[in-house]
Amino acid sequence: MIVKPLLVPSTIKKLEALTRRLPHNHIKRPQLEKELAQRLAGYRGELSLDYYLMNLPLKKHFIFHDLRLPGNNGFFQLDLLLLTRYYFLILEVKNISGALLFDQNFHQLIRIQDGVEEGFADPVLQIQRQREQLSQWLEQKHLPQLPIETLIVISSPRTIVHTKSSASIRKFITRSSVLTKNIEHFDSVHLKEVLTNRQLKKLTKYFLQQHTPESINPQTRFAVSHTDLLKGVYCPKCNSIPMQWKRGKWICNVCYHSSNSAHIPSLKDYYYLFQETINNKQCRDFLHLSSRTATTNLLTALNLPTSGSTKGTVYHLSELES
Template sequence: MVKEKQITIRIQTLEALLRRIPSDHPKRVLIENEYSKRMVGYKGEKSLDYYLSFLGEDYYIFHDIRLKGETYYFQIDVLIIAPRFILIIESKNISGTLTFDQKHNQLIREVNGKVDGFQDPISQVKHQEYQLKNWLNSKKLPDFAIETCVVITNANTIIKVTGEEKRNTPSIIKSSNIVFEIERLNEIHNHRKKQNKRQLSQLSNIILNLHTQPVLNILNEFNINVNDILSGVFCEGCNTLSMIRAGGKWKCTICAKTSKTAHLQTINDYYLLICTYMTNKQFRNFANLSSSTTSYKLLSSLTFETSGTTCDRKYHITLYQPK
């Protein structure tokens, strides 16, 4: 594994938004539904990791890679670099009975008598193949054969395929069959020259270095006013914005839990929801601090890059990831 599956920026941003909008906010149900949908997909891809763990050291595995094409960015759920080919995986954690209609390029889901249509994952992954091929060519990287695959991560889902299979149609498989699918592809490409360890490592490093996180503006997306965002420091003990600074630490006014680092989540929430930089005053207001000296000490201790003079200094915050 080179780039492991992690909670995405999108999910982290939705979590921050749910922490900081009132329980009766008119957009809350919409946000909760989006969050639930994203978590289902995340758990599905995490379950795929179990089967991918059976692959040997010859395979470089990346989750959630986002690269810049000539005009647009493109994102790949799972990218596997093997010595003789590259495999793009589009993963779907969808329950019920899935019908892949290859005549009309659509995915139909039936569950509990209800029928829904989804974007066709076969078309999605083929478009990703086209974009990745152009990206490799633009970077003058080795000419790999690119294979595609749609993986259904829900073990109970029933898969059906209708319509005539088109040329080079991606395989549609369950997670438990991914290793066998890769073995099949190895046999197909057995005639190709293997890329050596140095070449594979070089390509892996280029992909990691050029991977970029998406820039989100979640408040605009859901049409939420910044004034609707609640200030305060979040208590993990009782899940409320109820911590105050006292005696060099944070203490919850509801459950009495204490913490020395609770403000880090506050800075993360500001970064995810509002802006990638903050002033002393903005941090003080967002964390409900009364002392500018205290807010200065907290911000200065985090070694953020700064710009501006003492009076209007901006702290260019980054996302803190707990170890």
């Protein structure tokens, strides 16, 4: 059973909004695009596992995607946590193209692609640290201590995997296509029931309560100024900025696409990059609108929660996220 499904993280949405609003020649753009690509790859890798996880017995395995819990030094995050009455299983998902070399002599992961080598942090150390953090968290919360298994899952079938040292690390690495077989093996090994059904449900609810989503300020992260960002409504067809509001429609000056609702994704960008509320003046400035009345009509039509009245009306944009 998938207790905590995988949703597009707000961090990805914020980075996508910043990518749309940052000029193509901006010095920070390559760094931004690289981080966004890495996060999207991780998200898609996790998403691909659901195909295999759905084949597990519903009442026996409880699955949490992207679980972020408070630890001794900030937070620790688990790509996937599988909970049973007998054991925990932490899954660290790697969706990296090319050939991967697990080098335990120097505790690094090396990706070779198109003749270029690139180093990554050692996922074996990473998942062992996650195991320790989860164990400490359970102890501090006075929760039952279950055996904790760990696996690194290579989600792409095109990725080639090599190891450069002891073959013992192979037990930590698997492919998504054989993940269910690994879980069936753990099921056959861990036969001692540690949790009752009632305790299992209670722990499941507690995990959800303790989960704290990651929140970043993308402009601070990449040292980008508000004045660097492009304002206006972007075209949903060719992504050009800005569209123009003419006779009750948004018109693209590049591809001439017209839309009645193109302002909605742009207001979402404002929500992710600036703040969760907007007033008429701020909306006119961001969407390049000249008419106060037209702006009021557009905002009112969205049926957003409001506060204040008349010229002091503030619209709450969080409803657009759903």
